[in-house]
Amino acid sequence: MPVRPGRLATMMTSAALALTLLGLSACSAEAEDDGEHLSLADSYAPTHIFAESGVKVFMDELSQASGGGVSFDYYPAGQMGTPRDLVSLNRSDVLDIAPASPAYLADQLPLSSVSDLPGLVEDSCTGAKALFDMMSPGGILYEEEYEPRGLRPLWVSVLPSYEILTVDRTINSPKDLHGLNIRTSGGALDATLDALGAAAVSMPASDAYEALSRKTVDGVAFPFISVLPYKLQEVLGHSTTGLNIGAFAIPYVINEDTWDRLSPQIQKRIERAGKDAQKSLCAAVNTDTPAAIDTIKGSGVEFNTPDAEGMEAFDEKLAPARKLWAENMDSIGKPGTEVLRTYEHNLARYEGASK
Known part of the structure; x- marks a missing residue:
């Protein structure tokens, strides 16, 4: 069906108006970005x-x-x-x-x-x-x-695989932690250190160097990647390996x-x-973690992997920690068991995808 000249002009004007409005909209979006x-x-x-x-x-x-x-x-x-x-x-x-x-x-x-x-x-x-x-x-x-x-x-x-680093005590089993004040970042890690027999002391990482220097705390629970930014290798003498007490x-x-x-x-x-x-x-x-470990060792910190007996003792203390955390959350009306199950499921899924 032929389009009359007047109708065609109207359509062209409408199209031009639509393009103009579209352009103004785009300019408005760019202005928001600017x-x-x-x-x-x-x-x-x-x-x-x-x-x-x-x-x-x-x-x-x-x-x-x-x-x-x-x-x-x-x-x-x-x-x-x-x-x-x-x-x-x-x-x-x-x-x-x-x-x-x-x-x-x-x-x-x-x-x-x-x-x-x-x-x-x-x-x-x-x-x-x-x-x-x-x-x-x-x-x-x-x-x-x-x-x-x-x-x-x-x-x-x-930051995974937290270990226990101390000023002057080698840690081979949970009994070696008795009587020690260990700096933590707080949260679930406090409960883990308590279960191992140490006294957890929550404080910002930036305060750890002075606390170790003054013997306000006897050690820290830290990932190796975080030791160097705070120069803690200067005031530490020993570190566990293979415990993975938290993240x-x-x-x-x-x-x-x-x-x-x-x-x-x-x-x-x-x-x-x-x-x-x-x-x-x-x-x-x-x-960067392997390089951090090498630097910490090079500064004189002695690394110790607990022997079979010591590792078994740690496992006995650490194994119930996750279930206990979930039960404690459930007891105060929070879905702790569901959260833990979901996290474990997600970890398994992504670990499987990376293989």
Whole structure:
């Protein structure tokens, strides 16, 4: 059927108007990208692996993806306060992005400390993938703990295989820990040290050097990758190997109010940058750990793997820890058993996928 000239003109005008509106919409989206300025703070030095392989990757990736339109104010090394302070500032909308480690926030994120239980994780990437699934929208930890607090995890790092490092005592069995004060990051690790017979002393990692120097504590529960940034090898004399008494998880979270005001384009770029940061960070942890062990040994710290009898004694103490944690969570009305089962399932799935 032929189109009359007047009708054709009207159609062409409508099409031109639609294209103009589409162009204006695109320009508006670009303008949103151009104006975004986010604040990010943590308690780690810029040379720490969390900052160098995680935060820096996140900020650089996001800035590049937006053509420089998204910029940051970054406050490292505890400039804005303690780990607990940072979460409070994030929730009150003073900071846009901050770490929210369950170990430091056991009263607020008790279920998320499932990642800190002994004997679960040896590979950082496997642990991060398994945990982030649970912390993402739709995951049990997101729905139980992060969403109700207005927090949205962007990426998570898991430091696996915690060992016990002491100033002047070789640890071969749990009885060697009796009477010792051992620094921990808190959370589930405190209960693990208590089960082993040591007195757990929760404190920020930045305070560990002075506490060891003054003999306020007799040792630390640490992953090897974290010893060097705090120069703890200078004041330590002995370390266990092969115990894997726990892990440490640290998700970086964005305030949900901040998230909601961002354009969909920026939200997608943030999610992509978070995935890149998580991948970069876990790979760096896995790669740098052997070198860290060599450096610690080279500084004079003596490494000791408990003998068969000692390892059996440790296993007897550590084996019930996961079940006891879950039962304790269940007893206060939280789905501890479900969370532990989900985490173990995720770990098995990702471990199987990597083989």
